[in-house]
């Protein structure tokens with residue numbers, strides 16, 4: 015339905031060129047709910063605007079529903095109003111001088127769709143119904159709440175009956191409860207309509223909940239694409255591991271691989287980890303072994319550690335409602351773990367930790383190209399992401 | 403899921419927007435004419451248009467007293483600006499940083515002053531203070547044979563004083579945002595570091611305000627040397643030669659044809675002087691914008707308590723109001739009511755009558771119609787061009803926008819006098835194909851062009867505040883650029899369009915300089931009518947016409963100030979979120995005169 019190949023886009027800012035997209039490839043199937051996830055400034059909005067035709071890429075191709083809407087060779091450009099899309103903006107962008115009905119009807123009447131009067135009324139009614147906006151049809155949009163404005167924006171996009179619906183952080187201006195409620199509604203609605211959707215967010219829990227598939231972006235590139243559960247279970251890349259959920263990353267070097275498993279030498283000793291083909295790293299290469307806090311088994315016996323096991327000391331304990339979060343010192347490493355509240359341990363307790371190989375993953379480290387400024391920026395954003 | 407249900411070509415392809423670009427370029431062309439026309443004229447042979455020569459410059463350099471006149475023009479500018487700041491700076495300070503109890507009244511008077519143009523103010527001072535028949539001089543018995551007049555209005559000092567006083571409202575409104583938005587924490591940081599309040603003002607506050615104040619000074623320098631309001635009424639009869647008087651004289655010779663070439667050559671000199679000032683203006687505006695970024699989100703200072711100082715402050719404000727507002731208005735009414743210039747007395751009171759107002763009615767018909775047409779034309783031109791240019795500047799995202807913005811922003815560097823000569827020259831050059839030479843149409847075109855900079859600035863300010871995604875939402879919904887411009891962009895910036903129209907209307911009714919140069923006796927407007935009546939010694943009728951004119955201006959000022967309040971409605975404010983970095987404060991009321 016939507017295919018993007020080697021898309022590049024750079025912005026000229028006071029003489030210097032800022033690369034926002036660096037060779038993106040993407041293919042989205044019909045009816046799929048596709049999420050673009052990534053830290054602030056990684057190029058999500060730019061990508062969406064390129065698809066919409068609001069930004070002209072430097073090179074690459076964009077194909078929507080088997081129609082090329084942009085390509086550099088041969089030169090081809092379809093302006094935004096001629097693309098079969100709908101778009102919902104982060105700021106909603108409802109037109110303040112029109113009421114709800116007119117906001118939806120205006121593009122149908124004056125745009126390329128150019129419907130007859132009767133069909134417009136019919137279509138507006140049906141989307142108003144769909145989104146429960148019937149009572150608000152004649153209200154000036156400026157008198158609506160944020161959530162209502164957001165639904166008007168969505169209704170306006172749906173009324174166009176687009177081939178692809180683009181949404182740029184549509185919920186980020188709303189309060190948390192409303193966000194959670196609306197994201198479920200949106201997901202359910204898009205599936206019912208069978209609409210292909212590209213949804214941008216920087217909120218990983220939102221992405222995991224609503225995406226059929228997720229692409230994690232960083233620095234203008236896609237680092238991994240997959241179903242939410244795949245990304246959670248098998249992050250292939252350090253960026254993904256750090257960005258989605260919590261994960262202990264244990265640095266080491268690959269010793270050898272066999273089938274879907276690899277053995278790595280780490281500070282915790284030799285660890286066996288799951289290594290799908292796509293993460294294949296040659297022996298000797300630097301790597302991480304990742305394991306999620308809830309996947310570490312905590313035991314108390316004094317038997318010497320077996321394979322994929324080690325012993326350590328509990329340093330802190332936090333009660334987090336549905337369980338307990340510990341930090342545990344193992345040699346020079348500090349590991350996070352999460353356990354059911356029945357295993358209550360006090361700081362200072364000696365514990366045995368077991369890492370089952372199915373739950374350990376081999377992870378590709380970030381390229382170590384010097385990116386000083388970017389890196390600092392990313393770090394300064396960490397707390398914000400952690401809070402979400 | 404078909405998208406192109408009924409693909410209709412009338413929905414306008416991307417090409418439709420070319421119309422908007424076309425209008426914008428037309429506006430730019432007209433701005434270009436106001437300078438290029440003058441340059442061309444300055445190289446034109448007096449007798450033979452189309453034949454180029456350097457004679458005009460030769461004549462200018464050989465002209466007796468060139469150095470003196472240039473110097474005097476500089477002094478006119480510097481003096482006027484000094485007087486303006488003498489009144490304007492304290493008033494802006496009082497309004498923005500103190501707990502002055504009469505702020506509303508002060509602002510009311512400042513706004514009301516806009517309804518009394520400079521030339522009417524000057525005229526009433528001529529009646530009061532001229533050495534041979536001035537009312538004040540007569541009160542002192544100083545007009546008797548052999549007596550020395552107590553006051554003599556015909557001096558550069560008086561011109562500067564009056565010009566400065568007249569410019570105060572515009573100056574205050576231009577500087578006020580900078581005064582109000584100064585971040586209080588910058589001062590507080592100095593206080594908690596142990597710096598005394600007085601020293602903080604000297605070392606922190608004043609340096610931060612300096613760019614805004616110097617910027618305003620440079621901007622009004624240009625206006626002071628170019629406008630003919632005060633100079634025309636006082637300098638011309640008083641024989642005080644400055645560059646604008648030379649231009650006027652060349653355009654209105656006692657005998658023979660106007661000398662465009664010489665007028666244009668003088669114009670170039672005036673332009674160079676203004677260009678330097680505008681260069682400084684841009685430099686200072688840039689600096690103050692940079693400070694504004696630093697000051698960013700701060701709170702504005704808590705008002706400083708005046709205590710007993712409120713009385714001197716009140717006296718100061720009233721002093722200005724008396725000079726600039728009360729005295730001219732009272733004089734005007736008095737002169738209109740008595741049959742000839744006489745000192746108030748019980749005898750004079752017996753002669754009070756409304757006859758001048760009746761006379762005025764018989765004169766005012768055609769000029770009033772002309773003024774209305776000129777104003778309507780100027781509004782139409784300035785607004786159509788202004789809205790198109792603003793769209794290109796703020797929405798098209800093209801380089802053209804940047805150039806266009808700069809060119810229009812710089813256009814006030816071309817003095818009205820110079821622009822008027824340029825358009826008049828154009829009128830002659832095109833006469834065979836388009837007979838608009840000396841007509842109200844040409845006046846309208848020239849004034850519309852002059853006020854374009856004001857319009858684009860006001861509309862740009864509104865436009866930057868409105869989220870661009872409102873337009874983009876229409877594009878991605880399949881609406882063409884032209885239709886988006888028409889149905890989304892224009893309606894949303896409408897408040898700024900209404901406000902600009904009212905201001906353009908106001909300023910074109912007040913305008914004296916341009917019609918005075920272009921009018922070749924065929925196109926009298928109200929302002930030139932007053933000028934002619936006064937020049938011919940018909941004081942009472944001049945006063946009566948001026949009062950009618952003020953009534954009209956009061957209505958326009960009222961409309962404009964109402965609209966400026968509605969400049970930013972709640973709805974567009976809500977849409978403006980996240981755009982604050984690009985936001986520029988609109989100038990509340992005129993910066994054009």
Ligand SMILES: Nc1ncnc2c1ncn2[C@@H]1O[C@H](COP(=O)(O)OP(=O)(O)OP(=O)(O)O)[C@@H](O)[C@H]1O
Nearest residue numbers: 025027032034053054055056057058059060061216
């Ligand atoms: N109009 C522009 N001019 C210059 N640089 C831009 C422009 N738009 C985006 N960029 C730059 O391109 C990069 C990607 O920006 P983009 O808006 O796509 O990020 P994003 O992933 O949407 O971030 P966020 O989550 O904060 O919305 C950033 O470095 C940004 O500074």
Ligand SMILES: [Mg+2]
Nearest residue numbers: 058059060182
């Ligand atoms: Mg974004």
